[in-house]
Amino acid sequence: MFSSRSPGPKSVPPAENPLLLETAVSLAKKIRSREAKCEEVIKSYIDRIQHVNFIINAVVADRFEEAQEQARDIDTVLDAGDPNNLYPVESMPLLGVPFTAKEAFAIKGLPNTSGLVARKDIVSTSDATVVTYLRQAGAIPLAVTNCSELCMWYESSNNVYGTTNNAYNTGRIVGGSSGIVSNQGQFPNAVGQRTEFLVTGPMCRFAEDLLPMLKIMAGPSTVQLKLEEKVDLKALNFYSIEDDGGSWLCTAVDPELKQAQKMVVTHVEKELGVKVQEVKMEKLKYSFQIWSAMMSESADNQTFCELMSHNESNPVNPYKEFVKWMFGKSEHTLPAIGLGMTEKVTQLTTEQNKNFIKMCANLKTEFENMLGEKGILFYPSHPKPAPKHNAPLLTPFNFAYTGIFNVLGFPVTQVPLGLGSEGVPLGLQVVALPYNDHMTLAVAVELEKAFGGWVNPGRVEEPGDL
Structure with missing residues (x-):
């Protein structure tokens, strides 16, 4: 079963296409100025995903064909000079820029399991609020990415999609982010006071992109912030x-x-x-x-065991699931089972x-x-x-x-x-x-x-x- 010839941890190969090394703000400007075709930008990201995803298992479902079609439509209009002002820069600052979202967020036509086997056949029929905001700003969703079971662990691993590897060292785990952004359309969604604790935010490679992304993703909540203040x-x-x-x-x-x-x-x-x-x-x-x-604190919150069962009236028994896990029969990951047990014994x-x-x-x-x-x-x-x-x-x-x-x-x-x-x-x-x-x-x-x-x-x- 084991071999000394098995490859050890490695990193993904470096991104070499110059378009992959641009900020989102820069890409949007180049697409509008026609320095870059939108279809070219989208294809560069699709190629990159296909080049490295078998190593890191980050993307779990995609909409590449639809994204390329959207990109071609944008190019057609911009090549003609956008005579009808279909893509105003003020309201669509991210025109043609690709993005991904955690699989826990709904993107129409893509799965929305949150790593829970009981939800493996669920496909989103609409977009999460934050995805809608990004689309309205001109951004193009490419895919959804992996998460932990029910997003309640800090290693992205579940029994629906498997484990995601760190791009710098495949033997290591990956992480996440948060912010003042609507969770509507996310599963599991928070209720009561937990809505203040389960929050969403942009994750960007370049700091320059954080502020414009947050302005878009926060939607009406932007008025509470002072993002225009120097x-x-x-x-x-x-x-x-x-x-x-x-x-x-x-x-x-x-x-x-x-x-x-x-x-x-x-x-x-x-x-x-x-x-x-x-x-x-x-x-x-x-x-x-x-x-x-x-x-x-909030009495109306679902327990984690209820979320695991996807049925509030019949919560999962974590002790029973642990025994099943020992024999390879449980649908749940050990961290999820452990969290369920912790919830029971350390309340x-x-x-x-x-x-x-x-x-x-x-x-x-x-x-x-x-x-x-x-x-x-x-x-x-x-x-x-x-x-x-x-x-x-x-x-x-x-x-x-x-x-x-x-x-x-x-x-x-x-x-x-x-x-x-x-x-x-x-x-x-x-x-x-x-x-x-x-x-x-x-x-x-x-x-x-x-x-x-x-x-x-x-x-x-x-x-x-x-």
Whole structure:
């Protein structure tokens, strides 16, 4: 069954077509100016997906033919000079730009299982709200991508589509993102207070694309944001917290990640001429407990076991499923079964819930008092760089580093900081108070300029590259 000749982890080959290395903003301009044909752009992305997807298993269903047809229609109109102004730039800033969405989001004609075997035959008959907004802006959906079972685990693996591999190292897992965007048309969708915690946002290779994408995806919610407001980085107050203070539930932050964060602090102090204050927040030590209490606060929420069964009146028995899993008979993944069991055995008492909910409110107040309307916080994205496959089973609570800001309701921008010694991306999260996304996005642009941002997977770095 095993062979020493089996290939080890590898990265995907680098993207070489110049169109694949353009920002979305740049592509849209080139399509309008006719420097590039829309069909050419769409085909370049389809070719790239077909070239690498057998390695990483990211795309699980596509609409390539429909996308190419849409692209040809756009080219026909633009080649004629768009005499009827069918594609106004003001309302369609992403004309012809391709995008993908998590399979948990509905795209008409594509599956919408969220990795749940019980939903394997479900095909979307309409678009999720966020997909509608992107289409209205001229963007073209290409495909849907993999997720964990019911989107409740931080490894994209399920029994419908299998496991997704990291593009930089196929032996590692992949990650996700969030923001102030409608979840309508996503399964599972949140109800009650959880609508404030289950949020959606753009994931882009280039920081330049984040703000225009967020403006489109947020729809009417954009009015709550200040995305048109110019940000003076030198007028901001910066803070840095190097870890959660030593929670016994989470692993220690990797030294490389700490060093990357220190490099960011040094850059900000040197280039912006400001002082970054190193602070500690004792309550962060209880991030998972706070997250768990806040997630279970609303009495009208479905349990995870109910979601697993896709039938509220007949929830899955996770203990029975575990026995079935041991014999290869369960339709569910081990992480999903484990989450179901955890839900059963570690439900907090009402008194414990009250204590941690109160702690959440106090922690939020502490952050509000510290950050104010001009404050930016640097905090680790995760205790470790991209873990190996299945490793999250041994460190299930490490997600609390991001989960805590979901329940606090703070906007976060995840920023890549180049590759570490293991060949996978390093990074940190940039945090601000609600509706200050424009500040975190501006900081992301600055850090991309300083540290290079997204790295083309498989690129051979020359000596001296940083």
